[in-house]
Amino acid sequence: MSSDNPPPAAGQSSGQSSGPTPAQMRIDPPKRSFWRNLSLVWLVPILALIVSLGIAWQTYAERGVTVEISFLNASGVRPGETTIRYRDVVIGAVEDVRFTSDLARVLVTASIDRDLANTLPADAQFWVVQPEVSARGITGLSTVLSGVYIEASFTPQADGEARTFVGMDSAPLAREGQQGTRITLRTRDANRISEGAPILFHGIEVGHIEAPRLILSGDSVVFDAFIMAPHDRRLTTATRFWDTSGFTVSLGTGGLSLNVGNLAALVTGGIAFDTIFSGGAPLNSGYVFDLFPDENAARQSLFTGVGANAVEMAIEFEGSVNGLAVGSPVRFRGLRVGEVRAIGAVLVDEGRRQGVRLRTTVALDPQALGLPVEAGAERTIDFLRDAVAEGLRAQLATSSLFTAALVIELAELPEAAPATIEQREDGMIVLPSVISDLPDFTATAEGVLERINALPVEDLMNQAITLMASIEAVVSSEGTRQAPDAALALIEDIRALVGGEDTQALPGELRGGLAEVRGIVEELRLRGAVDRLVTVLDSADTIAANAAAASGEIPALVDELRALVARANGVEIEELARAATRLVDSTDRLIGSDEMRELPPALAAALAEVSQVLAALREGEAIENVNRTLASTRSAAESVAQAMESLPDLSQRLERLVAQADGLIAAYGARSDFNTEAMQVMREFRDTARAVTQLARAIERNPNSLLIGR
Amino acid sequence: MTSAQENDSARSLTARQAGLVGCHSCGRVHPMGTPRCSRCGAELHSRMPGSLQKVWAWLFAGIVVYVPANIYPMLLTTSFGATTENTIIGGAVELMHYGSYGVALIVFVASVMIPVGKFLAIGYLALVVDPGSRLGGRLRHGQDLHGRQRLFEVVEFIGRWSMIDVFVVAILSALVQLDFAATINPGIAAVSFSLSVAFTMLAALSFDPRLIWDAEQDLN
Numbered sequence: 001m002s003s004d005n006p007p008p009a010a011g012q013s014s015g016q017s018s019g020p021t022p023a024q025m026r027i028d029p030p031k032r033s034f035w036r037n038l039s040l041v042w043l044v045p046i047l048a049l050i051v052s053l054g055i056a057w058q059t060y061a062e063r064g065v066t067v068e069i070s071f072l073n074a075s076g077v078r079p080g081e082t083t084i085r086y087r088d089v090v091i092g093a094v095e096d097v098r099f100t101s102d103l104a105r106v107l108v109t110a111s112i113d114r115d116l117a118n119t120l121p122a123d124a125q126f127w128v129v130q131p132e133v134s135a136r137g138i139t140g141l142s143t144v145l146s147g148v149y150i151e152a153s154f155t156p157q158a159d160g161e162a163r164t165f166v167g168m169d170s171a172p173l174a175r176e177g178q179q180g181t182r183i184t185l186r187t188r189d190a191n192r193i194s195e196g197a198p199i200l201f202h203g204i205e206v207g208h209i210e211a212p213r214l215i216l217s218g219d220s221v222v223f224d225a226f227i228m229a230p231h232d233r234r235l236t237t238a239t240r241f242w243d244t245s246g247f248t249v250s251l252g253t254g255g256l257s258l259n260v261g262n263l264a265a266l267v268t269g270g271i272a273f274d275t276i277f278s279g280g281a282p283l284n285s286g287y288v289f290d291l292f293p294d295e296n297a298a299r300q301s302l303f304t305g306v307g308a309n310a311v312e313m314a315i316e317f318e319g320s321v322n323g324l325a326v327g328s329p330v331r332f333r334g335l336r337v338g339e340v341r342a343i344g345a346v347l348v349d350e351g352r353r354q355g356v357r358l359r360t361t362v363a364l365d366p367q368a369l370g371l372p373v374e375a376g377a378e379r380t381i382d383f384l385r386d387a388v389a390e391g392l393r394a395q396l397a398t399s400s401l402f403t404a405a406l407v408i409e410l411a412e413l414p415e416a417a418p419a420t421i422e423q424r425e426d427g428m429i430v431l432p433s434v435i436s437d438l439p440d441f442t443a444t445a446e447g448v449l450e451r452i453n454a455l456p457v458e459d460l461m462n463q464a465i466t467l468m469a470s471i472e473a474v475v476s477s478e479g480t481r482q483a484p485d486a487a488l489a490l491i492e493d494i495r496a497l498v499g500g501e502d503t504q505a506l507p508g509e510l511r512g513g514l515a516e517v518r519g520i521v522e523e524l525r526l527r528g529a530v531d532r533l534v535t536v537l538d539s540a541d542t543i544a545a546n547a548a549a550a551s552g553e554i555p556a557l558v559d560e561l562r563a564l565v566a567r568a569n570g571v572e573i574e575e576l577a578r579a580a581t582r583l584v585d586s587t588d589r590l591i592g593s594d595e596m597r598e599l600p601p602a603l604a605a606a607l608a609e610v611s612q613v614l615a616a617l618r619e620g621e622a623i624e625n626v627n628r629t630l631a632s633t634r635s636a637a638e639s640v641a642q643a644m645e646s647l648p649d650l651s652q653r654l655e656r657l658v659a660q661a662d663g664l665i666a667a668y669g670a671r672s673d674f675n676t677e678a679m680q681v682m683r684e685f686r687d688t689a690r691a692v693t694q695l696a697r698a699i700e701r702n703p704n705s706l707l708i709g710r
Numbered sequence: 711m712t713s714a715q716e717n718d719s720a721r722s723l724t725a726r727q728a729g730l731v732g733c734h735s736c737g738r739v740h741p742m743g744t745p746r747c748s749r750c751g752a753e754l755h756s757r758m759p760g761s762l763q764k765v766w767a768w769l770f771a772g773i774v775v776y777v778p779a780n781i782y783p784m785l786l787t788t789s790f791g792a793t794t795e796n797t798i799i800g801g802a803v804e805l806m807h808y809g810s811y812g813v814a815l816i817v818f819v820a821s822v823m824i825p826v827g828k829f830l831a832i833g834y835l836a837l838v839v840d841p842g843s844r845l846g847g848r849l850r851h852g853q854d855l856h857g858r859q860r861l862f863e864v865v866e867f868i869g870r871w872s873m874i875d876v877f878v879v880a881i882l883s884a885l886v887q888l889d890f891a892a893t894i895n896p897g898i899a900a901v902s903f904s905l906s907v908a909f910t911m912l913a914a915l916s917f918d919p920r921l922i923w924d925a926e927q928d929l930n
Contacts, residue, residue, distance in 0.1 A: 037760070037763075041764040041916070045767050048771040048775045049771075052775060055778055056778070059782075080794070081793075146790050147790070
């Protein structure tokens with residue numbers, strides 16, 4: 001106030017100069033009101049105050065709500081730096097990291113935006129996002145540089161009051177709010193499945209699985225799986241899951257087939273599903289499915305409801321049940337209606353002594369038998385009782401020709417001995433069984449093969465070789481060697497004789513002799529091997545056709561067949577051919593030698609022997625043998641050809657047989673060396689015979705020519 | 711403070727006592743009561759009207775905005791996705807932790823001691839020169855008018871150097887914009903602090919140093 005009011009200094013000074021004057025009136029200027037006095041500058045602090053208070057209020061209003069999250073470990077979480085994100089938007093930050101009182105977990109104190117914190121439900125999920133490299137890709141790469149963050153996932157709730165949460169060890173498979181169905185899969189062995197493996201539907205990824213875990217009560221492995229929303233509609237009780245991990249290699253009639261799933265499934269394992277049959281009921285979350293090892297197993301598992309309303313029964317067998325195992329199917333008219341649950345032996349009182357019978361416990365599915373879904377044990381047993389009265393019996397059957405595995409067949413045998421369903425003291429209901437005729441069939445098939453094997457093909461060969469050897473021995477014997485010289489000399493004489501004038505009269509008779517020889521040869525030809533060879537060839541063709549039909553699918557067998565034929569050729573045929581060649585050579589030498597004139601008496605014997613051989617040949621003993629053999633081979637081949645359709649594994653043996661037969665046929669066949677050589681030999685013999693006849697005639701006419709040399 | 715000085719000042723005649731008023735802008739002397747300078751046309755006041763009131767207002771505003779300047783972060787350092795916030799005191803403490811005692815001292819002196827000292831100094835001067843203030847009267851024991859004048863000069867001089875922190879923040883935020891690797895942004899405190907400095911400077915400016923010497927006359 002002092003600054004604005006000019007002090008009355010001037011008045012004082014003037015009063016001093018003009019002497020005493022009446023006391024000057026003290027005039028105060030009109031007092032300005034406090035408000036008028038107030039400077040506008042005061043607005044500044046007021047404004048500053050308002051703004052500061054505003055900022056403070058805003059800070060207060062926006063300050064986070066402190067929540068506590070407990071983690072098993074908090075790797076990389078740092079107070080003040082680690083953020084909390086929801087859908088990748090920062091909603092808070094970690095303020096403090098400490099331990100729980102027992103040091104078992106890490107307590108992370110974080111402040112979260114008030115708006116969001118008020119919608120946090122008690123089951124909100126928190127997990128630490130870290131960089132992760134897996135077969136399915138790389139996630140959390142941004143956290144490599146920025147450090148980890150905590151991701152939150154929850155379904156907002158109007159009045160979320162929860163402030164303490166239990167953090168997850170790893171990211172959940174299904175985010176909160178993601179629509180879908182959670183199911184449980186059960187398997188025996190999870191070594192091909194790892195956490196996060198995809199679930200595929202026709203190759204499209206529609207879900208994941210969580211970490212497999214062992215169940216406490218058993219030896220199986222279960223894992224939760226999540227199928228995302230639109231696809232979970234495909235799940236019914238008729239859905240089957242199977243393992244598509246890795247790749248499968250199968251060798252079938254279509255050749256080698258390699259089946260590779262997608263890359264992620266190759267590495268982490270994968271599961272595919274499909275609805276195998278219609279009529280499945282919709283299911284709730286948490287439904288338990290069995291995981292089948294492959295698609296075929298899944299598709300063949302029409303057996304539903306095991307454990308739900310399956311009816312357990314016992315079947316007692318007298319013979320061995322080797323090949324029957326727990327899980328082996330029970331079939332009714334080829335349809336799987338149940339499975340073997342247990343196999344054991346029970347003591348049965350049979351009159352005085354006790355006998356051991358093998359009891360198989362089977363579970364039968366009423367639904368598979370055609371009974372309504374709600375049919376219980378009573379209904380099923382009634383149904384079976386009626387069926388047993390009409391001849392239904394259990395018997396063992398092979399599941400396939402290639403394995404020794406057995407199945408239980410519920411066969412309808414109206415002529416079976418009457419039997420009923422029995423109820424034992426231990427409450428077990430026993431279905432009557434009959435002894436299976438299965439082993440007989442195997443015996444029959446083996447018998448056919450044994451008989452084929454026992455055909456005397458080898459003996460035949462040996463006999464033929466022996467014949468050749470004896471012919472050769474005859475031809476190459478010392479006496480025979482000398483015979484040609486004499487024979488040649490004789491022939492010279494004969495030529496001279498024939499060339500002589502007195503032999504001119506001979507031609508007529510000679511012609512008759514030739515005709516006779518021709519007749520012999522003709523007869524030989526008519527009755528000889530040709531027709532039979534044709535027959536043989538026909539049957540060989542049939543065999544070859546059968547063999548070709550059987551072996552068309554198995555080219556490897558053809559190679560083996562070739563090898564066998566080659567072997568057969570290499571052994572018997574060559575030996576035959578060699579023997580024949582040796583024979584022919586010897587014969588040539590015999591005929592080509594100069595000393596043919598000296599015809600010894602041995603020649604007659606030799607000729608007689610040869611003619612015996614020829615006669616034997618002509619009368620067809622050997623050929624009959626061959627024909628018989630071939631006929632039986634052919635019938636055998638026909639039966640084999642019939643069996644071939646159901647017995648592809650027998651074809652190898654058949655091939656061997658065919659190879660042997662073929663070798664034999666080749667040895668006697670039209671194109672073989674033996675045949676031509678034999679023909680030549682025969683021709684030579686004919687010539688010789690002609691010459692001998694001429695000689696005989698000449699001697700008959702002119703006996704003294706033997707003495708005088710003319 | 712010495713008796714000789716007091717005698718000197720007691721003997722001296724002020725312009726006001728002489729019925730004169732000097733122009734603020736050109737220095738020409740006019741008789742008291744002249745509303746405007748006849749030379750430059752500036753308003754003539756023997757003492758600045760409402761000076762103390764303005765001083766108090768600016769001082770108060772400066773103190774008000776000094777509070778958020780210390781509470782809120784001065785620097786927002788974002789490095790590889792992680793954001794660090796530093797308040798003035800927090801930054802100084804952190805520097806001390808890292809062993810940079812010298813830098814910490816500079817920051818502390820420039821950002822805390824000087825502003826607070828200025829508030830105290832201006833408040834003291836405003837109280838002391840106000841004859842109507844009882845608190846001022848109690849503080850007014852020794853009439854060291856020269857000391858007050860020196861204090862005022864120091865406050866006025868130092869005002870412009872209080873902006874060190876703000877300069878640092880401004881330069882860093884302009885230069886360090888390396889996107890993901892490192893980014894520095896000014897926080898609310900930077901604005902508050904610069905406002906606070908500005909307000910205290912205005913407070914010092916509003917103070918009419920002639921008021922200091924009025925006390926001399928009052929003594930007489």
